[in-house]
Amino acid sequence: MAAVCFMVTMVLYFVATMSFLAYLLRRSEALSNVSLAITAVGFISHTVALVIRMVEVSSTVPPSFSDALSFFSWMIILVFVLVEFRHRIHVLGSFMVPLALVSLVSSAALPETVPTLQPVFKTLWFHVTLSMLGTVGFTVAFVAGVMYLIQDRLLKSKQFNVLYSKLPALDFLDHLNQQSIVLGFPLLTLGIVTGAISAEFARGSYVSWNPEQIWALVTWVFYFVVLLGRLTVGWRAKRAAYLTVIGFACVILTLVGVVLKET
């Protein structure tokens, strides 16, 4: 049952992705509503799938990397829907929905046997959720950064094309970038702290220097520097966009490395 729902979700996200990409290239605004509707239906089916899966494995946390990626994809759509609801930036969908699709497809490609956590952490839903929400924040920052760099390039080269007209103002994108990190960073921090405390209780040591923990700490330090730079020496606008894009790419690459090693 869960598998059917996941399949349906994947198909819907795929259609939504295509529709959102077509929206990006066409002058008409009509496609945005269609794309949004498909995404919404996909999101509902995704939610159902996740709930069924949760009951099946009788766990509140994703038991495998595959499940974690699916959950991550779900959260990306959730955040997109929230931001869309608040700011009405349809074009965000053209970037976020494909990411969610990639995440969901990778989830399907991975065997369900790769574990994310030792059994002791299985009840630590808040640790998992917080860390992942933090990462979703960085994902939004990354998307805002990419959009910023594109718009910056279009403005500098005076290419007033369809993409130019659809992308929002630079300072909005910079603001979105900042907000995502400002929200994502404390969430990740909390996620790491709760994880460390649980580790202390379970194993008697805060850190065990496994790849997952190293990955988390490196990410934390990187975004700490990015945030600090913005607040103190004016690392905003183009530089912030570059940093979040590069940072996110590194983070994802590291993660992929870790996963591949585990499989």
Place this chain on the structure above:
Amino acid sequence: MHLIVVGLSHKTAPVEIRERLAVPESRLGEALTRLRSYSGVKEGILLSTCNRVEVYSVVDDVETGYGRIQEFLADTHLSLSSEQLTPHLYWHTGDRAIGHLFRVAASLDSMIIGESQILGQLKGAFEVALAHKTTGVIMNKVVKKAISVAKRVRTETKIAEMAVSVSYAAVELAKKIFSDLHEKTVLLVGAGEMAKLAARHLIAHGVRHVRITTRTPQHAVDLAAKFGGTAVPFDQFKDDMASADIVLVSTGAAHYLVGAEDVRRAVEERMNRPMFLIDISVPRNIDPAVRHVDNAFLFDIDDLTQRVEQNRAGRVQEAEKAERMVLEEVTIMLDWMKSLEVTPTIVALRSHVDDLKRAEVDKVLTRLPHLSLQDRELVEGLASSIVNKLIHRTMVTLKAEVNSSNGPAFVEAARRFFSLDQPAASVQQIEPSRESPRYHPESAAESGAEDPVSETSVRKRAR
């Protein structure tokens, strides 16, 4: 009776000619009275703005009319000879004259297509003409129609929204850099017309803080008062640049006033907050090397024009829609003008009463089958003589007044009294038992005393 227009606009004449010919509002009345004094000029209205000087007039003869108006225009400014003027003039009559007026009113002929100022200027010119009684039936009707066409174009097309202008392009670009202009500061360096217009547009879109600098300190102070801003000394404006989100430069300087290094410093001081620089000056006042400074976005006049052209291309449809509307309205107007000619009116009146008479006589005669041929002729003769006596005065008056300035008014009145334009006026529909169907209470109520032909009746006629 012909409607003509003679004039020049930004499309045909340079600003040096236009500004010499322009008639200030205070002298408009006097000019109109002079215009009316030319023989053969029945009605006239003078539209004088910074982009055009046009005389719309109703004249007896088109060719002499053209000559008279040209004479009038040349006389308006003594330093301008007729020879100097002629190459810049355009002449239109009939549908082209009406079409021209409609296009002007709808801002399709404006330098900034879709701008709304022209409509107000036309209304103003019309009011002055009304006050000096230089308009009559035709002019009143045509100008009122032009105003309503302009309003129609405004509401039914997007032409006004787009206002394809350089300053609009500047605002649009600003909005792609700053999502909210309310807390933004604009620095005006120099005060060319375009820069002032752009600044006004930016203020209209929310910019609240305006700083102004000009070479003449007093000028900056005056402008600052006008825009509700602050004057900045000219030699200090570069230090002030960091506080400005938008910098609008338009001075007459022949060299770069702002270099890449100045902008780099300003952006640094702003902690990398983006800066939007607009250089409307020709030759340019901002070093193009500023393009390579991160977070500074420089656009010169050519970039803005390019943007305008794209807007124009993207919205051609709207303009076409507006042009179609104008054409449609011109046709309606022409039909009305044709109806004002005397001969067709007399013919129509004649056939109208003949139809009436025929119908009534036939009706009576079918009820009186016993009448002899002689009696029947007598009845018919009676009807004819009543009808002829009834319309006799009207016919005579129409023929007599045909060439007077009130001619169209009489024709109009006759057509109205005898309902010559009502399509429903076919004789068959007249039934004796009812009140005369020719009487339309609603159309009678519509026609205001000052406006003998309401728009609705013109529309009805056109259907």
